[in-house]
Amino acid sequence: MIPLSWYLILSAALFCIGLFGVLSRKNAVAILIGIELMLNAVNVNLVAFWRYITPQAITGQAFAVLVFAVAAAEVAVGLALIISIYRRRNTVVADEIDMLKF
Amino acid sequence: MGDPITMIARWLESQLLGLGLSPVLVTLILAVLGVILIASFVLVMDIFLVWVERKVVARFQDRLGPNRLGPFGLIQPIADVIKLLIKEDITPAGADKFVYNLAPIIALATVLLLWAVIPLAPDLVGSDINVGVLYIVAIGALATLGVIMAGWASNNKYALLGAFRTVAQMVSYEVPMVIALLVPVLLAGSMGLNAIVEAQTPVWFVVVAPVAALLVLLTGIAELGRAPFDLSEAESEIVAGFHIEYTGMKFGLFYAGELLHALTIGALVSTLFLGGWRGPGVEAIPILGVGYFLIKAFFLYWVIMWVKYSMPRIRIDHMLNFNWKFLTPLSLVLLMVTAILDKLLENGPYWVYVTGMLLANLVIIWAVLQLLRSRARVERVRVAEPRPVAAPPGSPASTTTL
Amino acid sequence: MTGIQLVFIVVAVMTLGAALMAVLTSNMVHAALWLILALFGVAIIFVLLNAGFLAVVQVVIYIGAISIIMIFAIMLTRRLITDIGTQTSSSWPWAALIAVALFGGLAWMLSTWGGFNTTPQLLSPRSDQVVELGQALVSPNAFVIPFEVASVLLLAALIGAIFIAWDRK
Numbered sequence: 001m002i003p004l005s006w007y008l009i010l011s012a013a014l015f016c017i018g019l020f021g022v023l024s025r026k027n028a029v030a031i032l033i034g035i036e037l038m039l040n041a042v043n044v045n046l047v048a049f050w051r052y053i054t055p056q057a058i059t060g061q062a063f064a065v066l067v068f069a070v071a072a073a074e075v076a077v078g079l080a081l082i083i084s085i086y087r088r089r090n091t092v093v094a095d096e097i098d099m100l101k102f
Numbered sequence: 103m104g105d106p107i108t109m110i111a112r113w114l115e116s117q118l119l120g121l122g123l124s125p126v127l128v129t130l131i132l133a134v135l136g137v138i139l140i141a142s143f144v145l146v147m148d149i150f151l152v153w154v155e156r157k158v159v160a161r162f163q164d165r166l167g168p169n170r171l172g173p174f175g176l177i178q179p180i181a182d183v184i185k186l187l188i189k190e191d192i193t194p195a196g197a198d199k200f201v202y203n204l205a206p207i208i209a210l211a212t213v214l215l216l217w218a219v220i221p222l223a224p225d226l227v228g229s230d231i232n233v234g235v236l237y238i239v240a241i242g243a244l245a246t247l248g249v250i251m252a253g254w255a256s257n258n259k260y261a262l263l264g265a266f267r268t269v270a271q272m273v274s275y276e277v278p279m280v281i282a283l284l285v286p287v288l289l290a291g292s293m294g295l296n297a298i299v300e301a302q303t304p305v306w307f308v309v310v311a312p313v314a315a316l317l318v319l320l321t322g323i324a325e326l327g328r329a330p331f332d333l334s335e336a337e338s339e340i341v342a343g344f345h346i347e348y349t350g351m352k353f354g355l356f357y358a359g360e361l362l363h364a365l366t367i368g369a370l371v372s373t374l375f376l377g378g379w380r381g382p383g384v385e386a387i388p389i390l391g392v393g394y395f396l397i398k399a400f401f402l403y404w405v406i407m408w409v410k411y412s413m414p415r416i417r418i419d420h421m422l423n424f425n426w427k428f429l430t431p432l433s434l435v436l437l438m439v440t441a442i443l444d445k446l447l448e449n450g451p452y453w454v455y456v457t458g459m460l461l462a463n464l465v466i467i468w469a470v471l472q473l474l475r476s477r478a479r480v481e482r483v484r485v486a487e488p489r490p491v492a493a494p495p496g497s498p499a500s501t502t503t504l
Numbered sequence: 505m506t507g508i509q510l511v512f513i514v515v516a517v518m519t520l521g522a523a524l525m526a527v528l529t530s531n532m533v534h535a536a537l538w539l540i541l542a543l544f545g546v547a548i549i550f551v552l553l554n555a556g557f558l559a560v561v562q563v564v565i566y567i568g569a570i571s572i573i574m575i576f577a578i579m580l581t582r583r584l585i586t587d588i589g590t591q592t593s594s595s596w597p598w599a600a601l602i603a604v605a606l607f608g609g610l611a612w613m614l615s616t617w618g619g620f621n622t623t624p625q626l627l628s629p630r631s632d633q634v635v636e637l638g639q640a641l642v643s644p645n646a647f648v649i650p651f652e653v654a655s656v657l658l659l660a661a662l663i664g665a666i667f668i669a670w671d672r673k
Contacts, residue, residue, distance in 0.1 A: 016603040016604070025527065037542065068561060070657065
């Protein structure tokens, strides 16, 4: 029997690793990788709470499905933005994209 | 009466429990044995497929094929395997070694993973999960990963370009495939493959939904990158695409994986539409189901080869246009029509249901053919207009028209 | 230590290790591949939580689509064939401090919650989660409105991404 605490610690650790990735990486795509890890940690959390606290209501899984959809939409738009910026400024390092206009 | 394999499994289980091992360990050992059994069965069939491929292509091209090694050339695949094993194993300079070696393993492993959910006989299925169809889509998505890893790790810009094109093609053709795969799920009311096979009484789903069967077959051929959709990996195009830098047994893994994937697509279409293990007398003798299943799977594999060796290659932009502008709207219309008809006719007698669905499919085919005919007419008129010759301005040739 | 606990520990170590490698390595394509391994570990966690449908959806969406998009974006936005310089910014100790502090805070706060050590109840065998999930997503007194809004969001993201990345030359 796996107590709920193990899943919660796992999702907290995954979230914090993602947060570290977002805060400390220079490449914009690497920041997106960190965001993906955070969203996955949230999903693990949701499904763990569904399974342990309210397994008779399907709300937890529905919420997780909606998080999937939102994550997919966000990655698509984010990467389109990054590619568009790369075409104009020829860089994807987040520190160098700091001026609105040359 | 059960079939021999289940009886052997039960006997083994009772023996191991009698030896005093815990039930969890016994289940684990039996599961591992089952995995080894299915994997060996599939891989041995893969070697046989090499022989089938070469003989059938030879007959299509009016020649004999390999007939020197063994009776009817049956030892030929073993000679091929030995040749691939003793070839020099070259890793290109600057290639990412770990990813380079991992890519062919992933390419073959994802095909083997598909066989875990296909029901071979009424109770002979690797793992009867209730989301089998979605599992198949997921493993198809993993296959694209192997391709892109191979293309990138080769440190070769042609391999990378070929890999990009192959992945674009595979990902694009997944969309109408998933939508068309929803049709048998709709008709059977469940996503589990065993449930779909059991729902195909008294008629197979190919009678109730022929357009969906055709769509799944077509997009399956495009998914696995076989002709006529093999622009990205044929030998005479883009220098053989993403697997150009692979030699010896690694190339053998890609090649064997492709042939096995073709048989797997045949097995899938036969499970979803042609009734899988259904046939006369299966309820009494369940092991006959394996025979019927293999006959149907090989028949569809032969159809896939027939298509490959009869048709010319399609250009990449034609291929993608065909997918996005024709197959995706067609599959969406098909799904909507099937869903509406299923709801309307579900309370009547069964023969009304079957005829209604069949008529709807024929109407869709007729409408699509009319649409294509009118478009072809427009295209013929456009091509028949006089158009100028490409020539430098000022020369006498530039004023002539064709 | 029962078998399933051992499986969970192995999968958790694999997931966290892969996630750590994904945020620490300096080769971007390797980072994407480590991310794929971490996502696969999360799919196995979903299977352990009896959410099989979500596990397969995770593989289809994250590994089959999102990771492929990321690998494409990485390959299309490289200045040189090899990435030069370090990939972590110079203020990474502060980021590590914030991450560790947040993890400590979350762990402490959760451990003071009463339900922290609940054990799972057995799921009733009659429940067919896929059918229930489908009905919940389209029934008017469950989640049809968030479902439709998510569809509109995906359509907007689709059109927006195509428009932003269009090469207007």
